[in-house]
Amino acid sequence: MRPDWADKERGDTVEHILNNLIDEYQKEIVKTTQRLIAHPSLYEEGREGAPFGAPIEAALEEVLKVAEELGFDTVNHEGYAGTARWGQGGKQIGILTHIDVVPPGDGWSYPPFEGTIDNGRLYGRGSLDDKGPMVAALFAMKVVKESGLPVKNHVCHIIGTDEESGFMRGLKYYLKKEEAPWGGFSPDGEFPVIHAEKGILRFYVSETWEKPEEASGMMLQEVRGGTKVNVVPGYAYAIVGGAEDAGGILRESRESYTKKDKISISEHISSSGQGRGWKIEAKGQGGHSSQPWNGENAIQILLEFLHMLPLYEEGKSRFASKIEELFGDGYRGERLGVACEDKLSGILTLSLGVLEVGEDSGKATVEIRYPIHASEEVILKTLRVACAQQKVELDIYQDKKHIYMPVQAPLIQTLLHVYQETAKQADGPVVIGGGTYCRAAENFAAYGPVFPGQRELAHEPDEYICVDDLILSAKIYAQALYTLLNIS
Template sequence: MTINWQKEVETRKEALLEDLQNLLRINSERDDTKATPEAPFGPGPVAGLKHMLAYGERDGFTVKNVDNYAGHIDYGEGDETLGIFGHMDVVPAGDGWETDPYEPVIKDGKIYARGSSDDKGPSMAAYYAMKIIKDLELPLSKKVRFVVGSDEESGWGDMDYYFQHEEAPDFGFSPDAEFPIINGEKGNVSIYAHFKGTNSDEYVLESFESGLRENMVPGTAKAIITVPSTEIASKMKGAFEVFLKEEPITGTFAGNDTVVEISVIGKGAHGASPQSGINAATFLAVFLDSYDFGAAAKGFIHSAATIHEDFYGEKLGVAFEDEKMGQLTMNAGLFTFKKDSEKGNSISLNFRYPKGTSAEVIEAGIKETIGKNEAIFEQGDRNQAPHYVPADDPLVETLLQVYEDHTGEKGAEKIIGGGTYGRLLKRGVAYGAMFPGYTDTMHQANEFMELEDLFRATAIYADAIYRLAK
């Protein structure tokens, strides 16, 4: 049977786009302050989850909501299950948007909104691919299960809960990265450095705040400082103005006598590629590091300055590279300091590490460097080992062949620092929906997805699902 997948997508483009726009209007950021038993990650993620599952019910699929943590949309029957994993939660919108991040805008062939490329747009492409197969009543020998998550951008608590109650698919993919395929992912661990103690008597760090998530390069940072005199405040302002001229950042300096507020604006980016962003927090720390702060404040600032642009962990003493998986990367994502806080003074360091090293080796290494600043360390809730599916696995071979057939371009395996739901399965990969040469706006302001890519990906997913499950 020969099927014109592009034509099938063409007849559904308007419906797909309307469904996507409605999904993008949901602010599905995690909010623990509003978490309840009915909304384990806050009202936004569960609203996104229910909305996506409602599409499945509308279109006649078998649907299950697993206690508002996650859910799935099923089609077909068989002894084996092909799993497709998408997620409805998004990282915080942050600053710097030219449009409302939760009111999608279509402009110049792109759809702008938080979640358009990560991961609501690609998830909608995969869902419509399933819908095409169902609409055409194509016979399958395997069950196809689209698993919908709601906590991928944070702790993956959704999948922990889901797999306690549901069987894992036998193999599958996540539409949450790029084509032609991602069949390997680096390990992923966050380590928090905590700083206890008091300030000095002269320069007092009242507060330092930066960052929205561990896996985002912080685009803004702000510090409030008490300095010894108005004269020193004036000199600090002049020094900051010189600093701004020398560095790729913008900022403001405001003050009332001896209390000053310094803000820095850099550029947000995905924490898996920290070198593509401009970390506002470490730039601010570099400026402050020359001033005589004391105790915990000094340790906090000096540590933040030490890791400035240390994208590969060289200054931290944990640099490592594997021939296949590449270099370790480090993103400093969350910075919190409050005067006289007993526990809240911390910096999060998110590492994406290749095989050959480990979270324990990394933690031991940073204890020898910023540990000298009287920091104590704590691992985050998630430590994921490196993941790899061999290139000769039939799953990888089939998905690459589908990509080549649709694009005319040769596909090859690729390993990334980003973490996707593809690693949930032993035979799991990430597959699209971004094409080679795309502009990466994930976790950034003005996130978008090319409409042409959205529709091309839908056709590729439909063909791939059919070949894998027929």
């Protein structure tokens, strides 16, 4: 039923009606976001009914419970996705969000799964990506419904479960089984509205070798770093041993290293208690791989330091050296030979996300995000040649083409107008390096929650969303949803 205060004679506008309703639900929006953050929805091995593991399934059930409490019809689609629906007739307007998150990693000042509020900021993994925006969109649906304002169409909020892997298997499974929405938005990017996303290549670089004989020199025993390919690694370590004077050499090398404050060295005893060596730890700054300049890659720091050491030459040290040669020079891919840029979408970015070097094998997981007008064919050819020259195996496991919608497209203009009117800002559409669900569904655009001029904090330690921004996002989503629910 329409609220009593929504009186046409008082001159209430749609914007006023919806904004006031959102204001009434501010505390509930924050508490609900905290409720979802409390579920550590990290990927695990799947099972029947929970294809992406029990933690994600539990979080999906929780958000569907929230949606039911808000008055929507909900369905759990075999653990691959969930839906919250309202209305009937006309076009199906879609909202695309995801419940899964990346691992928290190191370097947090606040518990990553508690939803701590400090100085107007709501901290927690998923607060920005994508649980806070998901809650904002659910309450946007609620206030449009509660307002009693007339609408022509109906809405389906699709909650995905496998966005962070990049494979988007949950959403793709749903779209094969169910009717696809006419179009809509995904609150998993930036305002004012995203009209294009860079292409993304993800690949493994690997090598195997014979287990080396015992050597008298300093030997690299192990290298580990990173958690996921789309997260700039904030921590990496290596174990070395063999040389009697290894400790002195390491400390001396650290003193001459330009980033010595990022390196720590300590004695290491193997888990069996039999072997002794030295542990080299590198500390960087985690972040989202689409904006690697906001982070500092700990694997690159570690590899650069290892390159300074007089390591015994065998499989492990050679592989580490090859990875440093290919991917160790920052985030533009200049050493690899793929650096490029265009006016529309900016520079190509490269991120060395994960590195594992063991006794007889090594594997690096790497990501390239390339500009809209760059030639994927040229990038792939250059990559293959470089890996062949280093005699390492290349396995491209994800190839996601760029997406582009003209600025003048009706959906982009509609969402842009709503943002400008609600946020009282005149900014224009943007292009991102990130990859959203809009790649898997037609006629969708990523839409907030990051505002112009703000740093992208997704995947970083101490991820947060400002409470004021969360509420403003909910107001924008409510206005956008109402507008889309009345298109012909």
